[in-house]
Ligand SMILES: [Ca+2]
């Protein structure tokens with residue numbers, strides 16, 4: 705079964721950027737985003753802001769509902785966001801081959817994912 709998100713191919717640059725963002729969010733370095741990463745290292749508790757941020761992440765990325773976000777879920781969530789975003793009118797594609805149009809769309813989808821990642825980073829770090 706494929707979903708629209710599966711048609712989006714991430715560039716190496718995009719994967720590297722998402723890997724860095726994931727690592728930045730993974731405060732305890734166990735390669736999974738969990739409540740721990742949003743809790744105080746002193747008492748292990750989440751404050752309201754930390755909890756809100758963590759819930760926002762779970763809503764966007766936790767596909768299987770186990771309250772943990774692994775890197776493949778993180779990647780998939782960004783692909784799904786791009787796949788579900790309405791594209792602007794495709795002007796200027798007359799005369800291009802299907803291959804060229806698909807390549808252009810992949811670049812545009814990757815650019816969109818960079819924007820989403822930036823928005824997420826700002827929302828989490830503010
Ligand atoms: Ca972690």
Ligand SMILES: [Ca+2]
Nearest residue numbers: 766768770772
């Ligand atoms: Ca999960």
